[in-house]
Amino acid sequence: MEVQGILFISNYFKKQAITQLRSMSADFNIKNYFFKRLFDSIYFFNFILHECGENLENIKQKIVQKLKSEKICFIRNILFVDKIFYNLNDNLSILQDYIVSKINTSFFIQCLTYNTKLKAREIEVRLGKAIETITDYQADFVNPKQIVAIILYKNTCYLSITNIENLLYMYLDPFRFWYRKSKSEIICRSQFKLLEVISRLKINLNLFKNALDIGASPGGWSKVLLDHHLNVTSIDPAELDPRIVGKVNHIKKKIEEVLGILPKKFDLLVNDMNLPPLHTVDLLNKVSKLLVNNALVITTFKIFLPYKIDETLKNIVSRMSKNFKLRNILNLYSNKKELIGVFEKNE
Numbered sequence: 001m002e003v004q005g006i007l008f009i010s011n012y013f014k015k016q017a018i019t020q021l022r023s024m025s026a027d028f029n030i031k032n033y034f035f036k037r038l039f040d041s042i043y044f045f046n047f048i049l050h051e052c053g054e055n056l057e058n059i060k061q062k063i064v065q066k067l068k069s070e071k072i073c074f075i076r077n078i079l080f081v082d083k084i085f086y087n088l089n090d091n092l093s094i095l096q097d098y099i100v101s102k103i104n105t106s107f108f109i110q111c112l113t114y115n116t117k118l119k120a121r122e123i124e125v126r127l128g129k130a131i132e133t134i135t136d137y138q139a140d141f142v143n144p145k146q147i148v149a150i151i152l153y154k155n156t157c158y159l160s161i162t163n164i165e166n167l168l169y170m171y172l173d174p175f176r177f178w179y180r181k182s183k184s185e186i187i188c189r190s191q192f193k194l195l196e197v198i199s200r201l202k203i204n205l206n207l208f209k210n211a212l213d214i215g216a217s218p219g220g221w222s223k224v225l226l227d228h229h230l231n232v233t234s235i236d237p238a239e240l241d242p243r244i245v246g247k248v249n250h251i252k253k254k255i256e257e258v259l260g261i262l263p264k265k266f267d268l269l270v271n272d273m274n275l276p277p278l279h280t281v282d283l284l285n286k287v288s289k290l291l292v293n294n295a296l297v298i299t300t301f302k303i304f305l306p307y308k309i310d311e312t313l314k315n316i317v318s319r320m321s322k323n324f325k326l327r328n329i330l331n332l333y334s335n336k337k338e339l340i341g342v343f344e345k346n347e
């Protein structure tokens with residue numbers, strides 16, 4: 001049996017991501033793994049499965065569920081490919097017939113293309129309209145139950161139709177959806193990191209009251225916190241964007257300078273300081289005294305070279321455990337040479 005799929009990973013954390021996928025499938029008597037980069041951070045994989053008494057669908061589901069339960073995850077997304085169409089030559093009808101035969105609920109079509117005549121958006125709109133007309137099912141961009149993923153690489157199409165619960169994350173290219181927001185809402189690209197982690201982990205920011213944003217300038221993360229009606233204290237020696245000036249309590253200093261004057265009241269700490277990872281950890285441990293018990297912490301860890309990734313990660317986890325419980329460390333679509341960590345302050 002052959003299993004084929006698409007992995008969304010960072011080229012920077014490729015070794016870790018591939019090792020992780022291999023370990024997720026170690027129980028299933030798989031050998032002959034094959035990985036090939038298609039474009040950007042999108043990889044095709046293929047593995048041969050020896051008979052192991054398990055049904056193929058169960059195996060795919062188990063791999064995804066195992067990945068979902070991993071606290072540390074280098075894989076941004078994974079799709080198992082249902083069918084590969086070679087020499088598609090812009091002939092969408094063959095694709096359309098196949099999708100129609102598999103759709104049985106509300107759906108969301110996402111297409112990514114490389115070196116093709118047809119644009120991704122055009123394919124999505126044409127297929128979406130046709131499928132709505134032929135079937136009774138509607139496209140739903142907010143709460144779809146099935147995701148139709150079309151990866152079109154030159155003349156080859158990798159098609160995957162997946163129930164939403166068998167996906168790590170609903171979006172294949174989340175930036176496209178955030179860019180559709182009005183320009184006044186997006187202060188900088190960093191904002192996407194916070195938007196992505198809360199949507200991937202389904203964190204409800206409305207549950208918090210007092211947020212501390214360190215390394216806040218120009219203010220993308222503070223803007224997200226304001227949008228969730230939090231009281232925001234933003235720490236950064238640099239200026240904030242005029243769109244949020246006056247709406248947050250901006251202290252124009254380094255966090256080290258204000259540790260002694262801030263009250264202990266914050267139930268949410270977010271940090272995006274551009275500092276070496278273990279320096280970040282030391283500062284977070286100091287800031288922990290400003291947090292109430294069980295406060296949530298969302299932080300980036302910039303892992304630029306010459307840091308050894310595995311060793312640095314081990315040190316991060318071990319030193320953070322002094323004051324915090326690990327929930328997740330992830331590499332997201334919006335993280336390049338960095339990881340994003342979510343922790344809770346120990347009681």
Ligand SMILES: C[S@@+](CC[C@H](N)C(=O)[O-])C[C@H]1O[C@@H](n2cnc3c(N)ncnc32)[C@H](O)[C@@H]1O
Nearest residue numbers: 190215217218219220221236254255272273274
């Ligand atoms: C990547 S930017 C943050 C972007 C921000 N998250 C946003 O969405 O707009 C990093 C910021 O960290 C700030 N920074 C670096 N060291 C700091 C420190 N010790 N205390 C406070 N801010 C610091 C820098 O001034 C810089 O503005």
